Amino acid sequence: MAGVAVSTTINGDNVEYLCQPDETLLDVLRDRLGLTGAKEGCGTGDCGACSIILDDRLVCSCLVLGAEAEGRRVETIEGMAHGDKLHPLQQKFLEHAALQCGICTPGFLIAAKDLLAKNPDPTEEEIRFGLAGNLCRCTGYDKIVRAVQDAASVMKGA
Amino acid sequence: MRYIRPLSMEDAVGQLAGSSGTAAILAGGSDLLVRMKGGFIEPDLIVDIKAIDGLGEIRETAEGFSIGAAVSCALMGESVALNREWPGVVEAAKLIGSKQVQGRCTIVGNLCNASPAADSVPALVAAAARALIIGPGGRRTVPVEAVPTGPGKTSLAKGEIIEAILLDRRAPRSGDAYLRFIPRTEMDIAVVSAGVNLTLDEQGVVKSARVSLGAVAPTVLLVEEAAEALIGRKLDEAALERLAKVCSGACRPIDDKRGTVEFRRKVAGVLARRAATTAYARAGGK
Numbered sequence A: 001m002a003g004v005a006v007s008t009t010i011n012g013d014n015v016e017y018l019c020q021p022d023e024t025l026l027d028v029l030r031d032r033l034g035l036t037g038a039k040e041g042c043g044t045g046d047c048g049a050c051s052i053i054l055d056d057r058l059v060c061s062c063l064v065l066g067a068e069a070e071g072r073r074v075e076t077i078e079g080m081a082h083g084d085k086l087h088p089l090q091q092k093f094l095e096h097a098a099l100q101c102g103i104c105t106p107g108f109l110i111a112a113k114d115l116l117a118k119n120p121d122p123t124e125e126e127i128r129f130g131l132a133g134n135l136c137r138c139t140g141y142d143k144i145v146r147a148v149q150d151a152a153s154v155m156k157g158a
Numbered sequence B: 001m002r003y004i005r006p007l008s009m010e011d012a013v014g015q016l017a018g019s020s021g022t023a024a025i026l027a028g029g030s031d032l033l034v035r036m037k038g039g040f041i042e043p044d045l046i047v048d049i050k051a052i053d054g055l056g057e058i059r060e061t062a063e064g065f066s067i068g069a070a071v072s073c074a075l076m077g078e079s080v081a082l083n084r085e086w087p088g089v090v091e092a093a094k095l096i097g098s099k100q101v102q103g104r105c106t107i108v109g110n111l112c113n114a115s116p117a118a119d120s121v122p123a124l125v126a127a128a129a130r131a132l133i134i135g136p137g138g139r140r141t142v143p144v145e146a147v148p149t150g151p152g153k154t155s156l157a158k159g160e161i162i163e164a165i166l167l168d169r170r171a172p173r174s175g176d177a178y179l180r181f182i183p184r185t186e187m188d189i190a191v192v193s194a195g196v197n198l199t200l201d202e203q204g205v206v207k208s209a210r211v212s213l214g215a216v217a218p219t220v221l222l223v224e225e226a227a228e229a230l231i232g233r234k235l236d237e238a239a240l241e242r243l244a245k246v247c248s249g250a251c252r253p254i255d256d257k258r259g260t261v262e263f264r265r266k267v268a269g270v271l272a273r274r275a276a277t278t279a280y281a282r283a284g285g286k
Helices: A025-032 A088-095 A105-118 A124-130 A142-157 B009-017 B032-037 B073-078 B080-085 B087-093 B107-113 B120-126 B224-230 B237-250 B261-282
Strands: A004-010 A013-019 A051-054 A057-060 A073-075 B002-004 B023-026 B045-048 B058-060 B064-068 B130-135 B138-143 B148-150 B161-168 B174-181 B192-200 B206-214
Touching (some): A013 A025, A025 A051, A051 A105, A105 A124, A124 A142, B009 B023, B009 B130, B009 B161, B023 B032, B058 B080, B064 B080, B073 B087, B080 B087, B087 B120, B087 B174, B120 B192, B120 B206, B192 B261, B206 B237, B206 B261, B224 B237, B237 B261
Parallel strands (some): A004 A073, B023 B045
Antiparallel strands (some): A004 A013, B064 B161, B192 B206
């Protein structure tokens, strides 16, 4: 199989890579670019652990081909903190202990970031529906929802 | 496997028509990539249609709306005009998958995946939506219900692509609605679903109606007898009773782990009734 040459932007940086035509963007991020924050849970778009933002849209990177990223803008969990300064969502996930094993956490953070970008003041119900595409098998979601609520109020005040 | 990203419909059609082996069209990929991952399909050629000019747009035309094949359901949800004129179509499109899937999935993909339980299809059938098809022989337009012919099968010929879904401009006093039953609150596949599209006269009498049912037959059903139960009447209890009875009777469901035949028949009537009530209210009926 011939490789596909891709030129894209990831977390603000220009990135070029070669990938196979059937290779997912998730595999490219993890295996070719060393960006292992996005996780593969199911590989079929059900669990949200591989969530990224592609041209301002929240998507599962397991359901995007690496070749499709050509000329587009990719945001991953690695671009969420500014240096050592955590994003308010990351800070609040820590404070509320909104994680146990951590596998779902990058996906939840990206999905929550996208949610708050579009709806800065969500109700609890809107948060629960907004994060329905992310599965967590440890915490039972309550702490995650509270962390997002708390982050939303911090971000509104900022 | 080859991946190509043509810039014109003509090029895409030519590549598909000239391909040997298995070719797949890629828009949102939320079905295709899952099928590839599961080993159900190994395409020799993937034709990504998202770079084709205009395919990612919802256009308002003199006749109504043209929703391009690469328009994500999330984008449909953000279209004020589409929400105003076809709220039932939009609510159906917005039920597909999660936020993540919404950002990618398309109603053309939903139609061409040809699942009997597809959420957007009953709403499109009720809305009398048409599919604009381009192929080696030129363009043609068909009612959306003519596209799926059975689970996973469509009437599209080799080299044909659905370019857009066309929806008419609304007559005054019109409304549509879509409802589905799932055992969860979110992120599930319809066990039964119903779409209703109504236009009323000035007295609130139903002038025209289309009623569709999903997940109760190999393809989405357009139930003409159900529409007849509503036409010429206000939405009184007798009309709703008759609608529910006809819809239950029209079902040809299977028994499976998601629902029994008996359950699906009953719920089809209940959902049609509730969708009709919502569509009627949206049309301004009291």
